[in-house]
Amino acid sequence: ELMAGLQSxxxxxxxxxxxxxxEARECTKQGKELEAMVQDICKPNEFERYMMFIxxxxxxxSLLLCLSSRLARVQNAMSRMDSNTDAEEKQxxxxxHKLLSRQREDAKDLKDNxxxxxxxxxxxxxxxxxEQQLQDYQHFVQVKTSLLIEQKDLEERIKFFEEQxxxxxxxxP
Numbered sequence: 001e002l003m004a005g006l007q008s009x010x011x012x013x014x015x016x017x018x019x020x021x022x023e024a025r026e027c028t029k030q031g032k033e034l035e036a037m038v039q040d041i042c043k044p045n046e047f048e049r050y051m052m053f054i055x056x057x058x059x060x061x062s063l064l065l066c067l068s069s070r071l072a073r074v075q076n077a078m079s080r081m082d083s084n085t086d087a088e089e090k091q092x093x094x095x096x097h098k099l100l101s102r103q104r105e106d107a108k109d110l111k112d113n114x115x116x117x118x119x120x121x122x123x124x125x126x127x128x129x130x131e132q133q134l135q136d137y138q139h140f141v142q143v144k145t146s147l148l149i150e151q152k153d154l155e156e157r158i159k160f161f162e163e164q165x166x167x168x169x170x171x172x173p
Contacts, residue, residue: 006165013161017154024147030140041128053114053121054144060114061145064107065152071100 031054039047074097081090118141126134 003165003168006161006168010158010161010165013154013158017151017158020147020150020154023143024151027140027143027147031144034137034140037133038125038128042124046124049117049124050121053117056114056117057141057144058148060107060110061148062152064104064111065149067100067104067107069152069156071097071104074100 035051035054038050042050074093078093078097081093122134122138125137129137
């Protein structure tokens with residue numbers, strides 16, 4: 001019964017992931033249309049700034065999500081430590097926690113820098129785009145970011161349920 005419940009939950013998550021991937025494909029299509037328009041109306045150096053920002057947006061958001069996820073897993077492992085946990089494992093977890101915390105702080109700095117660059121790009125685009133086009137661009141950036149977050153969250157939840165299902169299968173003789 002428990003396995004059927006986990007399998008059902010996994011199926012629902014896979015279906016949700018397909019919907020998010022479909023939305024991501026639509027967002028990518030909108031991004032290509034926006035890119036073509038920006039290339040047509042902006043100077044080459046302005047277009048290059050736009051493209052660098054859009055490329056870095058995905059990288060920085062993905063990096064932050066990855067580091068936060070890894071940090072959460074280490075914190076969960078640390079919360080399960082008790083008097084039976086050997087000193088070497090405790091030290092290893094503490095070192096990983098410190099490293100991941102520093103890396104996440106560095107990634108937050110990258111995100112702050114990216115936010116400043118986004119304001120510069122918005123300023124550039126404001127010179128060329130109508131108010132509606134500028135709102136469409138801002139909406140695109142928000143949707144792209146939220147879809148990345150949603151995809152990562154779904155992947156984490158799917159991985160968790162797959163591990164739970166596998167552990168349950170292995171525990172049954």
